[in-house]
Amino acid sequence: MTAITITLVLLASVVASSIVARLMARRLPLPLPFVQIALGGLLASLFDVHIGFEPEVFLLLFIAPLLYLDGWRIPSEGLLGDKWTICALAFGLVLFTVAGAGYFIHWIIPAVPLTVAFALAAVLSPTDAVALSAIAARTPIPRRLLHILEGEALLNDASGLVCMRFAVVATLTGTFSFVDASATFLWLACAGAAAGVAVAVLANAGKDWISRRYGEEPGSQILISLLIPFTAYLLATQISASGILAAVAAGIAMNYEERTGNALPVTRIRRAAVWDAIQFAANGAIFVLLGYQLPAIVEGAEHVVREAGHQGGLWLPVYVLAINTVLLLLRAIWVWITLRLFLFGPARAERKARKPGWRLTMITALAGVRGALTLSGIMTLPLALADGTPFPARDLAIFLAAGVIIASLIVANLGLPALLRGLELPPDISRHREEDAARVAAAQAAIDAIERSLRAPPATQMEADLQMQAGARLIEQYRRRIDARSPNEADPDFARRSDEIERRLRLIGLAAERNEYYRFARNGKLHGDLTNLLVREIDLLESRFTRN
Incomplete structure (x- = not known):
């Protein structure tokens, strides 16, 4: 052999x-x-x-x-x-x-x-x-x-x-x-x-x-x-x-x-x-x-x-x-x-x-x-x-x-x-505290970076409006993360339970998105290369929320 x-x-x-x-x-x-x-x-x-x-x-x-x-x-x-x-x-x-x-x-x-x-x-x-x-x-x-x-x-x-x-x-x-x-x-x-x-x-x-x-x-x-x-x-x-x-x-x-x-x-x-x-x-x-x-x-x-x-x-x-x-x-x-x-x-x-x-x-x-x-x-x-x-x-x-x-x-x-x-x-309290502190610091760093980017003069007024709207949406997401991870004496497990619920709902939504892309592809409404690109995007997002 x-x-x-x-x-x-x-x-x-x-x-x-x-x-x-x-x-x-x-x-x-x-x-x-x-x-x-x-x-x-x-x-x-x-x-x-x-x-x-x-x-x-x-x-x-x-x-x-x-x-x-x-x-x-x-x-x-x-x-x-x-x-x-x-x-x-x-x-x-x-x-x-x-x-x-x-x-x-x-x-x-x-x-x-x-x-x-x-x-x-x-x-x-x-x-x-x-x-x-x-x-x-x-x-x-x-x-x-x-x-x-x-x-x-x-x-x-x-x-x-x-x-x-x-x-x-x-x-x-x-x-x-x-x-x-x-x-x-x-x-x-x-x-x-x-x-x-x-x-x-x-x-x-x-x-x-x-x-x-x-x-x-x-x-x-x-x-x-x-x-x-x-x-x-x-x-x-x-x-x-x-x-x-x-x-x-x-x-x-x-x-x-x-x-x-x-x-x-x-x-x-x-x-x-x-x-x-x-x-x-x-x-x-x-x-x-x-x-x-x-x-x-x-x-x-x-x-x-x-x-x-x-x-x-x-x-x-x-x-x-x-x-x-x-x-x-x-x-x-x-x-x-x-x-x-x-x-x-x-x-x-x-x-x-x-x-x-x-x-x-x-x-x-x-x-x-x-x-x-x-x-x-x-x-x-x-x-x-x-x-x-x-x-x-x-x-x-x-x-x-x-x-x-x-x-x-x-x-x-x-x-x-x-x-x-x-x-x-x-429970590993020190590990949870380290995770919360890191996520809060990372979210604040992201907000600072987005705000600095928004100060740059846009090319047109339309671009300025779109940039402000997109920036506001992203900053709001990061601020919600900071609020969720801030100390909460009434319920110290609030952030983790919230993350678990959000993870479950995101996985449901991502699975539905992927199935819809495949349905479009089967019906001839979406090209194969574009289908692969969109499905890979969903897979990468899903890998973020999937626990092995």
């Missing part, structure tokens, strides 16, 4: 999995990754075709752009506001997991050498924010907790892969130096982050200069945004730094670049649509590939299980469940300590019980699902040692990693909705 055919089959499988998940939503609601894994396994059983899995290519083509997009879209305030909590989870928890889970894996499966067990534990330590969002799409995860989990998932990828790299080197050479490992880690992290930021800054500076000089072309702007994560990853790998962290850093730099507002609105709209499609396709392809690889992974793992002294493959799920349980316990312990130190610690002076409850601890622990990076990382294990002998327990390690991915998804899918059900979240 050629590469083009494989790509088309993967994309068609992603589309099919989405349709199947929607058809099953009412009777058996399953997260989309489950359906995609099952579909991949079905394809493997129906077609005796080998799909090559090159981990380095996989990291470049799938993981780098996805992490770049996560870094781009995560709120920077969420990263900075809880930076100590995120760092404790992204780095401290990784080391805690490598040590605890590594010794446990070696103890429960003696056939797995200790260094290989450490490598497996290291690749199991990173969490996957995308898999979490797929599971928790229908559950009210607190915003602050979601930002912490997203920040952790962005940063622990690099730390987990670095730890795995050290464990693999120790397996190949039989030696380990803490000093060398620390120096290597600093270089991988610092140089990787610097490479990502440099690529993003230079690319944006270049495109902004071209746009100012020759005008902006949305297609080229979108293409530049697509090239940035791959360039950052490749540059980092060329200097022996972390390509994963380079992609994340480039995404975070793009987050700040976005705030300059240099891009045209049409560019931002089209670019967001392109990246949404890429994110959907890449995530789906990853889980379909995981399902496709499972039969071969299970077959290879059974041989190692027999070497460990057990007959048959019944011990494989036992190993997976045991490892997943230990990972969950280790994470719960570290989460409880971290939340107590960094989230509840500053509030101890209030003379109230400020300890993380078991419910919040378990929600945070269960949210640590494993995903695509774990699979791609474990597949990078060498095939042989330096003397040519097979790498010990490689097939079993790959199976255990794949099994833990699926088990963590199942546990989170079952546990999170139950823990989050009925969870009363206090």
Whole structure:
């Protein structure tokens, strides 16, 4: 099967999995990754075709752009506001997991050498924010907790892969130096982050200069945004730094670049649509590939299980469940300590019980699902040692990693909705106040700009009258927005209820407008190109008032 055919089959499988998940939503609601894994396994059983899995290519083509997009879209305030909590989870928890889970894996499966067990534990330590969002799409995860989990998932990828790299080197050479490992880690992290930021800054500076000089072309702007994560990853790998962290850093730099507002609105709209499609396709392809690889992974793992002294493959799920349980316990312990130190610690002076409850601890622990990076990382294990002998327990390690991915998804899918059900979240008053203040300031700025424009002498008296009428209508709209957002002690939720009612009525009106345009087109009263233009205008307006 050629590469083009494989790509088309993967994309068609992603589309099919989405349709199947929607058809099953009412009777058996399953997260989309489950359906995609099952579909991949079905394809493997129906077609005796080998799909090559090159981990380095996989990291470049799938993981780098996805992490770049996560870094781009995560709120920077969420990263900075809880930076100590995120760092404790992204780095401290990784080391805690490598040590605890590594010794446990070696103890429960003696056939797995200790260094290989450490490598497996290291690749199991990173969490996957995308898999979490797929599971928790229908559950009210607190915003602050979601930002912490997203920040952790962005940063622990690099730390987990670095730890795995050290464990693999120790397996190949039989030696380990803490000093060398620390120096290597600093270089991988610092140089990787610097490479990502440099690529993003230079690319944006270049495109902004071209746009100012020759005008902006949305297609080229979108293409530049697509090239940035791959360039950052490749540059980092060329200097022996972390390509994963380079992609994340480039995404975070793009987050700040976005705030300059240099891009045209049409560019931002089209670019967001392109990246949404890429994110959907890449995530789906990853889980379909995981399902496709499972039969071969299970077959290879059974041989190692027999070497460990057990007959048959019944011990494989036992190993997976045991490892997943230990990972969950280790994470719960570290989460409880971290939340107590960094989230509840500053509030101890209030003379109230400020300890993380078991419910919040378990929600945070269960949210640590494993995903695509774990699979791609474990597949990078060498095939042989330096003397040519097979790498010990490689097939079993790959199976255990794949099994833990699926088990963590199942546990989170079952546990999170139950823990989050009925969870009363206090309203984010500070966020509402920030929104109100920003909307009032923006409306006042618009009024000032319109009034300045109205002072310019018009060409004719008719133009002056029309200009005054149009300006008065717009200024009145902005003044109503200011009045609605002004403090109202009698009803603090007045603005939000008013916005909701206005949003609903606007959507009804826009839908009616669009249907009428289509009716005119069907009756031959409106040209096709004009129909497309008017409908696109309605779609853009509707996207403003539609909540995804």
